[in-house]
Amino acid sequence: MKLTVIGVGAIGGNLARKLSGAGHDVEVADARGRQAIAPDVLETGARAVPLEGSVQGKDAVILAIPFGVAGQLADLFASVPAETVVIDTSNYYPHLSGRIEAVENGAVESAHTSELLGRPVVKAWNAALAETQRTRGLPAGTPGRIAIPVAGDSDEAKRVAMSLVDDTGFDPYDAGALADSWRQQPMGPAYCTELTLDELPAALAAADRDKDAAVRDSMMERFATLGANPTVDDVVEMNRAAHR
Known part of the structure; x- marks a missing residue:
């Protein structure tokens, strides 16, 4: 597939490397320009391009x-065909983005993103740590493969997103409509807890918006108890423990 990844932080860099390594035609763009794209993001064949025009023909x-x-980015997407699948990987943390009243008043995070962008989105890759995504992907069929929830309102768009999740080394799980994607947001039982395909549905079902938001808002305090150099396993266990 012809893909563009916009953003070159840990998640964007992981996805550019993994998807280009899986054989996709991947371009990478960033609002700060091509100079912001580290060489290692391009090491498996992705290409750095200017943001303007990067979403056409994808x-x-x-x-x-x-x-x-x-x-x-709304103007950038204004002329992009409806059949181009847009996948949102973001998470709402008030201590990072500031309080966003629409979300605080009940808007589902990715529904808010869709409204801002002016087009439908699919939610994927948000519910796994960047380091999990970088180091713990496995071939399809491997026992214990970690699952990643995918939510959206178009079955075809979800099919595309789920195929790409599989290509990054994780079992995709259809988590329903975009309105239900709050179940995979911080810090619910399905969020960054490294569950398998058999375990993930129960975790999504157990999500509680009020409780999960409280757990999210206590994250920095809990994270501080892990010490100076917590491992991925330390963080995953902290997240799991919050829901026992």
């Missing part, structure tokens, strides 16, 4: 950008 565009800034 099968899918992956947004690996901070939550709440999608509106800055």
Whole structure:
């Protein structure tokens, strides 16, 4: 597939490397310009391109950008065909983005992103740590393969996103409509807890918006108890423990 990844942080860099390594035609763009794209992001064949025009002629565009800034890309997407799948990977953390009243008043995070962008999105890759995504992908069929939830309102768009999740080394799980994607947001039982395909549905079902938001808002305090150099396993266990 012809893909663009917008944003070159940890998640965007992981996806550019993995998807180009899987054989996709991947371009990478960033609002700060091509000079912001580290060479290692391009090491498996992805190409750095200017942001302007980067979303034209693509099968899918992956947004690996901070939550709440999608509106800055609305003009960029205005002429993009409806069949181009747009995948949102962002998460809402008030201590990073500031309080966003629409979300605080009940808007589902990715529904808010869709409204800002002016087009439908699919939610994927947000519910796994960047280091999990970088180091723990496995071939399809491997026992214990970690699952990643995918939510959206178009079955075809979800099919595309789920195929790409599989190509990055994780079992995709159809998590329902975009309105239900709050179940995979911080810090629910399905969020960054490294569950398998058999375990993930129960975790999504157990999500509680009020409780999960409280767990999210206590994250920095809990993270501080892990010491100076917590491992991925330390963080995953902290997240799991919050829901026992």
